[in-house]
Amino acid sequence: MTTATDSARTDAIAQARYQAALSSAIVTGLFCLIIIAAMAVAHERRTTANLAKSEEIAEWRTAMLKAPDAKTRDALQEGIRQRDLAIRQEHFGHQGFLQTGAYLLLGGMAIFILAASRAAAHRKRLPMPQPETHRQKSARTLAAARWAVAALGIAIIGGSAALVALERSTFGPASPAAGNGQEAVAPAVDFPKPEEIAKQWPRFRGPGGQGVSAYANVPASWNGKTGENILWKTPVPLPGENSPVVWGDRVFLSGATPAKREVYCFGAADGSLLWQKPVETPVGAALDPPEVLEDTGLACPTTATDGRRVVAMFANGDIACFDYAGKRLWARNLGPIKNSYGYASSLNMYRGTVLVLLDQGSAGKPNSALLALDLGTGKTAWETKRPVPNSWATPALVSTGQREELITCARPWVIAYDPASGTEFWRGHFLEGDVAPSPVGAAGLVFAVNTGSQLVAIRWGGSGDITASRRVWAAEDSLPDIVSPLTDGRIVLLVTSDGTLTCYAAADGRKLWEKEIDAMFKSSPTLVGDRIYLMTEKGVMLIFAASAEGYKELGKAELGEPANSSPAYLDGRIYIRSKHNLYCIGKK
Numbered sequence: 001m002t003t004a005t006d007s008a009r010t011d012a013i014a015q016a017r018y019q020a021a022l023s024s025a026i027v028t029g030l031f032c033l034i035i036i037a038a039m040a041v042a043h044e045r046r047t048t049a050n051l052a053k054s055e056e057i058a059e060w061r062t063a064m065l066k067a068p069d070a071k072t073r074d075a076l077q078e079g080i081r082q083r084d085l086a087i088r089q090e091h092f093g094h095q096g097f098l099q100t101g102a103y104l105l106l107g108g109m110a111i112f113i114l115a116a117s118r119a120a121a122h123r124k125r126l127p128m129p130q131p132e133t134h135r136q137k138s139a140r141t142l143a144a145a146r147w148a149v150a151a152l153g154i155a156i157i158g159g160s161a162a163l164v165a166l167e168r169s170t171f172g173p174a175s176p177a178a179g180n181g182q183e184a185v186a187p188a189v190d191f192p193k194p195e196e197i198a199k200q201w202p203r204f205r206g207p208g209g210q211g212v213s214a215y216a217n218v219p220a221s222w223n224g225k226t227g228e229n230i231l232w233k234t235p236v237p238l239p240g241e242n243s244p245v246v247w248g249d250r251v252f253l254s255g256a257t258p259a260k261r262e263v264y265c266f267g268a269a270d271g272s273l274l275w276q277k278p279v280e281t282p283v284g285a286a287l288d289p290p291e292v293l294e295d296t297g298l299a300c301p302t303t304a305t306d307g308r309r310v311v312a313m314f315a316n317g318d319i320a321c322f323d324y325a326g327k328r329l330w331a332r333n334l335g336p337i338k339n340s341y342g343y344a345s346s347l348n349m350y351r352g353t354v355l356v357l358l359d360q361g362s363a364g365k366p367n368s369a370l371l372a373l374d375l376g377t378g379k380t381a382w383e384t385k386r387p388v389p390n391s392w393a394t395p396a397l398v399s400t401g402q403r404e405e406l407i408t409c410a411r412p413w414v415i416a417y418d419p420a421s422g423t424e425f426w427r428g429h430f431l432e433g434d435v436a437p438s439p440v441g442a443a444g445l446v447f448a449v450n451t452g453s454q455l456v457a458i459r460w461g462g463s464g465d466i467t468a469s470r471r472v473w474a475a476e477d478s479l480p481d482i483v484s485p486l487t488d489g490r491i492v493l494l495v496t497s498d499g500t501l502t503c504y505a506a507a508d509g510r511k512l513w514e515k516e517i518d519a520m521f522k523s524s525p526t527l528v529g530d531r532i533y534l535m536t537e538k539g540v541m542l543i544f545a546a547s548a549e550g551y552k553e554l555g556k557a558e559l560g561e562p563a564n565s566s567p568a569y570l571d572g573r574i575y576i577r578s579k580h581n582l583y584c585i586g587k588k
Contacts, residue, residue: 017118024111025112028108028109028111028112029112031108032105032108032109032112035104035105035108036105039105189308189309189352189374189375189376190308190352191306191308191349191351191352191375192306192307192308196307197306198214199214200246200247200248200305200307200570201244201245201246201247201568201569201570201575202245202246202247202304202305202306202307202349203245203302203303203304203305203346203347203348203349204242204243204245204301204302204304204346204347204394204438204566205243205394205438205484205524205526205566206526206568206569208396208397208398208399209346209348209394209395209396209397209438209440210396210398210440210441210442210487211440211484211486211524211525211526211527211566212488212526212527213526213527213528213529213569213570215528215569215570215571215572216528216529216530216531217571217572218528218533218569218570218572218573218574218585219557219572219573219574219585219586219587220531220543220554220555220557221555221557222541222557222558222559222585223557223558223560224539224558224559224560224561224583225558225560229585229586229587229588230583230584230585231271231573231584231585231586231588232270232271232583232584233271233581233582233583233584234266234271234272234273234581234582235580235581235582236253236255236264236577236580236581236582237255237262237264237276238255238256238257238260238261238262238299239255239256239257239297239299239579239580240253240254240255240256240297240298240299240300240577241295241296241297241299241300241344241564241565242254242299242300242301242302242303242346242565242577243302243346243565243566243567243568243577244565244567244568244575244576244577244582245302245303245304245305245310245568246268246568246570246575247305247306247307248268248307249267249268249269250265250266250267250268250274250305250310250324251265251266251267251268251568251575251582252264252265252266252303252305252310252312253266253303253577253582254279254299254301254303254312254314255299256297256298256299256314256315257298258289258298260278261278261279261280261298261299261312261314261316261318262276262277262278262279263276263277263279263303263310263312263320263322264276265310265322265324265326266582268570268573268575268584271582271584274326275325275326277320277322277326277328279312279314279318279320279331280318280331281316281318281333282318282331282332282333288336289315289316290315290316290335290336290337290339290342290343291342292315292341292342292343293341293342295341295522295564296315296341296342296343296344296392297315297342298314298315298316298342299312299314299315300315300342300343300344301313301314301343301344301345301346301347302346302347302394303346303347304346304347304348304349304354305349306349306375308323308324309321309322309323309324309329309375310322310324311347311349311354311375312347313343313346313347313356314343315337315339315342315343316333316335316336316337317333317334317335317336317337317343318331318332318333318334318335319331319332319333319334319354319356319373319378320332321354321375321378329375329376329378330377330378331378332373332378334356334358334371337358337360338360338361338367338390339359339360339390339392340390340434341390341392341434344392344436345357345358345359345391345392345393345394345395346394348394348395348397348406349375350372350397350406350419350420351419351420352374352375352376353372353373353374353375353381354372354373354375355370355371355372355395355406355419356370356371356372356373357370357391357393357394357395357408358370358371359386359388359389359390359391359392359410360389360390361389361390362389362390363389363411366386366387366388366389368385368386368387368388368389368390368391368410369383369384369385369386370383370384370386370395370406370408370417370422371383371384372419372422382421382422383422384417384422384423384424386408386410386415387413388410388411388412388413388415389410389411390410390434391409391410391411391434391435391436392434392435392436393408393409393410393435393436393437393438393439393484394438394484395407395408395438395439396438396439396440396441396446397419398441398446398460400444400460400461402461403418403425403461404418404419404420405417405418405419405425405446405460405461406418406419407439407441407446407448407460408439409431409435409437409438409439409448409450410431410435411431411432411433411434411435411450412429412430412431412432413427413428413429413430413431414427414428414430414431414439414446414448414456414458415427416446416460416462425462425463426462426463426464426465426466426470427464427465427466427467428456428458428465428466428467428470428471429465429467430448430453430454430456430458430467430471430474431448431450431453431454431456432450432452432453433450433451433452433453434450435450436450436481436482437449437450437480437481437482437483437484437485438484438524439484439485440484440485440486440487441460441487442487442488442489442506443487443489443490443506443507444459444460444461445457445458445459445460445472445487445506446458446459446460447485447487447492447506449479449480449485449494450479450480450481451479451480451481451496452479453479454474454475454476454479455474455475455476455479455485455492455494455504455509456471456473456474457471457472457473457474457492457506457509458470458471458472459472472508472509473508473509474509475504475509475511477502477511477514478494478496478500478502478514479494479496480494480495480496480497481496481497482497482521482522483495483496483497483521483522483523483524483525484524486524486525486526486527486532487506488506488527488546489506490505490506490507490548491503491504491505491506491512491546491547491548492504492505492506493525493532493546495521495524495525495534496521497520497521497522498520499516499517499518499519499520499521500514500515500516500517501514501515501516501517501534501551502514502515503548503551505548512548512549512550513548513549513550513551515550515551517536517542519536519537519538519540519542520536520537520538521534521535521536521537522537522564523535523536523537523563523564523565523566523567524566526566526567526569527546528569530545530546531543531544531545531546531554532544532545532546533567533569533574535559535563535566535567535576537562537563537564538562538563539558539559539560539561539562539563539576539578540556540557540558540559541556541557541558541559542556543555543556543557557585559576559578559583561578561579561580561581562578562579563576563577563578563579564579565577565578572586572587573585573586574586
């Protein structure tokens, strides 16, 4: 039989639960209102700030057009660039804040509905108030306090998260996606302007990876055996298949053995080794050296520089960044990289990030990605998964006039990405086999090629799957397996490893001429003015006309030792890495 005491105790418990649920509903309701208000304020602040910045940019552009001198125009252009970067960074931060606020609001509403439902249920079962004992009152008060404290804790944690998200949206947001256990960050370092980059040789095949020199006054004759026009020759401590990059008075290379990985900085004027820095695998990363072909080696990717920093990548996944004094700024390991022949894709820098193509895995189980790492910290700024297996091509950067596109090649897709965010612009199903030649672009067209597949001309600037809509033409004769193509917008030159040179018309794909050369090639051709420079495996440079009329040899120059790298072409000088040395070619 239920006693009066038991009934009172039951009523007291119900009353306590009602009070606790009601308190939770009130607290979480207030929390939801705070989140809604914070999101509204943030949106209004962003709208106002963007309007102000847009008006400021418009004023600066008007002032730039009316600027009386180049120095003033450059200063205004730099201000426009920085403002544009700030708007894009705040955009990603604002998106992150709204997403965080939505999650918090969803959680708060769920708790509010649950608490309100429980309060309503207990309220319906409450009897008429009865006098309660001191112990009952204390128990009820304690239970209600516990519920209120728990709800208040949730509100405090959620509010703190909202404030953190708001701070990130205001002072330096995260980019869309991150990987490899790294927090997404926005680039936080300075970077050069396009016109500054165009005068240097900052990456594999020069600016944009196009294999086009900004200078026509480079030497056309030299001899490594006699010393003719050899300004200097310097031994490279460790072997590597990467090519020299040059910025101002610095030349950078890397080298590796199974036991060591190093980055080198040489003086461009005299070849002196300014510094030599080891790259050590971070603790916890894979230590066993990967299996690679001799032709690929352990230091195949070419370094990249922005005139302030240099970044080197190795076949075991180690990547490290140094400043120009040789101080290591950061290091990571992105491996192990599962690649059939060894890792070979070279690096590129873009607006405060270094872009890394990690194509690996098989066609049935691809595990590939394109990453952007912040140059200041090494953290992942963004990461985009790729539906392709391992490849060895290096992405090219082209400007369409409306935007910049990072062009990548791997079976079966040619894919263009936004280099600022990793967003895919377009893709086309064009390639087969193990892709090694890198793409190039000119005159509105991207050219991609691989042996056993086709040479395809694609009209850039598309969106979505452009396989059927933007292919301009395709050809299937004399396709290269290693050497990257070259174009000046009029012709497209292909070079096979065993010495077949084929020239196509860029506009319609007509074969213009073909030439058999008794030599082997791994180095890619370069356009220097109206001449093409192409080096054989034995280190003999062939110089011929960039002509649609036929192969017209203009000269030869011998280095005197084997070389597989693609040289760097600067003002009056050529920098060539041979098997053992770094050469500087120029008029004495």
